[in-house]
Amino acid sequence: MNQTAPVLEVKKLSKQIGKRKIVEDITFEVQKGEIFGFLGPNGAGKTTTIRMLVGLIRPTEGMIQIGGYPLQDQFIEAISQVGCIVENPELYPYLTGRENLEHFARMMTGVTDEWIHEIIRLVELEERIDELVKTYSLGMRQRLGIAQALLGSPKILILDEPTNGLDPAGIRELRAFIRKLVHEQGISVFISSHILHEIQLMCDRVAIINKGKIVYTGPVRELVHEEETRIEWRLDPLQSGVQVLKELSFVRPVEQTEEHLYVYMPLDRIAEVNEQLTAKQIKVTGIRPVQATLEDLFLQLTGGETKS
Amino acid sequence: MHSNHRMRWISIFVVAIASFSILLIGSIMSLIELFRPQASNLQTPASQKTASPTSPTIGRIVSLGDSLTRGIGDDSGKGYIQLFREQLQKSSKSEVSLINLSVSGATSTDLRKQISQPETSNLLKSAEIIPLTIGGNDLFRGSGRLENTDPATVEKARLTYQENVDFILKEIRKQNSKATIFMFGLYNPFGDLSEAKQTNEFVAKWNETAQQVIAKYDRVVFIPTYDLFQLDPKRYLFTDHFHPNQNGYQRMANRLTQLVIDQEGMETK
Amino acid sequence: MIGLVYNEMLKMVRKKRLWVILGILVILIPIFTYAQAQTLERAAKQIGTSDWKVVLKQQIIDQQNRLTSSRLPEEWKAFIKLNIQQQEYYLKNNIDPTAPGAPTFMRKFVEESVSLFLPLLVVIIAADLVSSELSSGTIKLLLTRPVRRWKVLLSKYISLLFATSFIVLSTAILSYLLSGVVFGYGGWDLPVLSGFQEKNGALLTEFVHLMPQWKYLLMAYGLSWLACITVATVSFMVSVLVRSTASGMGIMLAAIISGNLLMQLSPTWGAIKYFAFTQLRLTDYLSGRPILIEGMTLPLSIGVLGAWSVVALITAFVSFSRRDVLA
Structure with missing residues (x-):
């Protein structure tokens, strides 16, 4: 694929606690300058994987290489390439923003005052940086968290559910900021999330994890068929309507409830379908495009077998 | 910054x-x-020099003697001397202080030794009232068990007692010519026993001896105690049948207070 | 490493726990001072005079009288002689032993607080040191830096040693400054008896000697510092092992208090010697106060405290550098 070595390389990673296998046989690579999504429902093993990536948890098996250094054997060299936020950015609330940054800067080498200043400017916290962190809003804490992750000029930024708890404006802001980072600093970003939509908006490539195993790795573009949209139909009578829809070649039914039918189909052919239904005396009481969920994606990827 | x-x-x-x-x-x-x-570093005799008089008026009462002045037998631990001080304090505006130099179990010979020590003489100099009890141990303990009291031994002890009292009074007078000395007489703790007759005789003899010696000195008052406990020893003596109990001490204190307050008003200023 | 230690100390200072401890001292020392002053006053009243020189002379003579008694064992005589020397020093130098000045209060205070009060203050800091990072989640930011875990923990331990020293010294300084208001600030040169030894239940006085109070204080606070460091080290281990600061503190409180209780309740039960918190009263070896527990000697006390500290440190470091951070 790429000529340069991957920034992050994970091979056959497993973690077993007691008899329970939390993560099994995980393999993926993150390239330079790439935003990599790590998608999975809560409890799929995302956080455990991320903790292994940053050295908080020892893997039972497998290998992690960051910037060419194996994490287990050359921890210092490997971890120097990483900036991370694991879960919430838990900073010291009784220190000021600047003191927090200086605190972590003292744990690394080569962080100059100028660079700290630059980072503060980058995350736009200049005005409040000398106030105590406990007075910060969640969004500001998130930005300070990113600032501390950037302190060591990392090659890869690992963010665990970075949008958790942020309001829509905050999420948009964060998204723009990450894009800017990748664009200006040329670093790679590894983002975990349980929201498909978010990954779709931010990431280039994605690995999907479910029940501790990778079920898909590849470009986000190929994940969801862009020409198709999930459509919710309300029909009366529902059963005969379903029959009609199933006969159409471009319609792919995915789910049916007592009142609705969910299908995938191109958005521009709704009018055509509507006409056919009306012609067969079926009343259309509602048509609504809906956002695809992770659940749908799993259905799509595994043909329904993951639905429990 | x-x-x-x-x-x-x-x-x-x-x-x-x-x-x-x-x-x-x-x-x-x-x-x-x-x-x-490290081995003890301060066994030097340097300390002996230090007992110098510091202030001219330390204490007005300096008491001497044996367990009676210590207050042995009084449940409250006060003894006649503390009761006396308290009574005196009531009628005095200034602070009545007390230095009690008595040693429980002391005989007149012990007191004679103590009185020659520089510390004691220093304290005596400033005293105004010197209460004193001595002789009980000479008579009842020094002369052996009471049952087989040998009159000859008792007589020998009496002579020593006489000589010691004389020495003690002389020594006190040498240090302090003004203070009033109140010397309590002896009583018979065994007045209700079968040998009462003999012991009574001894006590009377010893008291007579003490009075004779006292007569040679100015401002020395003999306070009899014989009469205090003679009639009803059970009421006034402690369970050891030797020391007074609280009631007994109260009687002794009353006597002393009365004498002191009656004196030319120096205590009631 | 210096940067790491500075980090830890900065956090400690900013977290205000140290100030809370100073606040506790500032509130409690005047209370103890008042109590002590009351006791002394009552004692003076019982003697019946307010002139301490009279009292002292009386005491000297009482003791000299006791010396003349033939029933007294020789070792007691030596002890009494020393006592007399001490009291004569007071007289000679015009020192009132009943209003003895702040240094004497400092001495009494450390002797009384070494087994319970000081350890509790130390626990306030120590129990929180690692567990607070665990429970607040900041441990994740701390351990994803290019620094080995043992170094992170070592920097915390070093700053804990500094904080313990600071607490012990603050106790000394504050008890001096605050009690001096009542007792006066003099008395550093006061001679203090030390060097008692116990052998087979008998008090040995052959090594008893007087030393100036400042020296005694330095040594007494030094010993209490050793005791406090053991407490700090064990709390440190608990802080690594227990996620919640509150339960860590609870465990340590229970341990220290039961150490004190055991000492009082079952001094004849030999096994309690090996429990670190019964061994905290190191200053007793200096003051010559009778040791409650049978067969306790200074080398044993130091050995037990040292062994507990070493085991606690090893446990803390091994657990901290191996453990998965799941929180």
């Missing part, structure tokens, strides 16, 4: 390292001290 920063660094570390080092030194010193004890 920057110099501020440096100041904080420096002050935090200086405080931390200073406290650490001081305590480290202290603990090392103590471990050396405790693991390799």
Whole structure:
């Protein structure tokens, strides 16, 4: 694929606690300058994987290489390439923003005052940086968290559910900021999330994890068929309507409830379908495009077998 | 900002390292001290010189004698001497102080030795009232068990007693010519026993001896106690059948107080 | 490493726990001072005179009288002689032993607080040191830095040693400054008896000697510091092992208090010697106060405290550097 070595390389990673296998046989690579999504429902093993990536948890098996250094054997060299936020950015609330940054800067080498200043400017916290962190809003804490992750000029930024708890404006802001980072600093970003939509908006490539195993790795573009949209139909009578829809070649039914039918189909052919239904005396009481969920994606990827 | 920063660094570390080092030194010193004890360093006689008079008026009452002045037998631990001080204090505006130099179990010979010590004589100089009980141990303990009292031994003890009392009074007068000395007489703690007759005789003889000696000196008052306990020893004596109990001490104190307050008004100023 | 230690100390200072401890001292020392002053006053009243010189002379003579008694064992005589020397020093130098000045209060205070009060203050800091990072989640930011875990923990331990020293020294300084208001600030040169030894239940006085109070104080606070460091080290281990600061503190409180209780309740049960918290009263070896527990000697006390500290440190470091951070 790429000529340069991957920034992050994970091979056959497993973690077993007691008899329970939390993560099994995980393999993926993150390239330079790439935003990599790590998608999975809560409890799929995302956080455990991320903790292994940053050295908080020892893997039972497998290998992690960051910037060419194996994490287990050359921890210092490997971890120097990483900036991370694991879960919430838990900073010291009784220190000021600047003191927090200086605190972590003292744990690394080569962080100059100028660079700290630059980072503060980058995350736009200049005005409040000398106030105590406990007075910060969640969004500001998130930005300070990113600032501390950037302190060591990392090659890869690992963010665990970075949008958790942020309001829509905050999420948009964060998204723009990450894009800017990748664009200006040329670093790679590894983002975990349980929201498909978010990954779709931010990431280039994605690995999907479910029940501790990778079920898909590849470009986000190929994940969801862009020409198709999930459509919710309300029909009366529902059963005969379903029959009609199933006969159409471009319609792919995915789910049916007592009142609705969910299908995938191109958005521009709704009018055509509507006409056919009306012609067969079926009343259309509602048509609504809906956002695809992770659940749908799993259905799509595994043909329904993951639905429990 | 920057110099501020440096100041904080420096002050935090200086405080931390200073406290650490001081305590480290202290603990090392103590471990050396405790693991390799040094021999006593202060057995020198230098201390003997130090008992010099410091202030001219220390204490108005200086009491001498034996367990009676100590207050043995009084459940409250006061004895006649404390009761006396309290009574006196009530009628006096100024502080009534008390130095009690009595030693439980002391005989007249013991008191004779004590009175010659510089510390004692220093204290006596400032005294205004000197209560004194002595002789009980000479008579009842020095002369052996009562059942087989040998009149000859008792007589020998009496002579020593006489000589000692004389010496003691002379010595006190040498140090202090003004203070009034109140010497309590002896009583017979065995007045209700079968040998009462003999012991009564001894006590009377010894009291007579004491009075004879006292007569040679000015401002020495003999306070009889014989009459206080003779009729009802059970009521006034402690369960050891030797020392007075609280009631007994109260009677002794009353006598003393009465005598002191009746005196030319010096105590009621 | 210096940067790491500075980090830890900065956090400690900013977290205000140290100030809370100073606040506790500032509130409690005047209370103890008042109590002590009351006791002394009552004692003076019982003697019946307010002139301490009279009292002292009386005491000297009482003791000299006791010396003349033939029933007294020789070792007690030596002890009494020393006592007399001490009291004569007071007289000669015009020192009132009943209003003895702040240094004497400092001495009494450390002797009384070494087994319970000081350890509790130390626990306030120590029990929180690692567990607070665990429970607040900041441990994740701390351990994803290019620094080995043992170094992170070592920097915390070093700053804990500094904080313990600071607490012990602050106790000394504050008890001096605050009690001096009542007792006066003099008395550093006061001679203090030390060097008692016990052998087979008998008090040995052959090594008893007088030393100036400042030296005694330095040593007494040094010994209490050793005791406090053991407490700090064990709390440190608990802080690593227990996620919640509150339960860590609870465990340590229970341990220290039961150490004190055991000492009082079952001094004849030999096994309690090996429990670190019964061994905290190191200053007793200096003051010559009778040791409650049978067969306790200074080397044993130091050995037990040292062994507990070493085991606690090893446990803390091994657990901290191996453990998965799941929180």
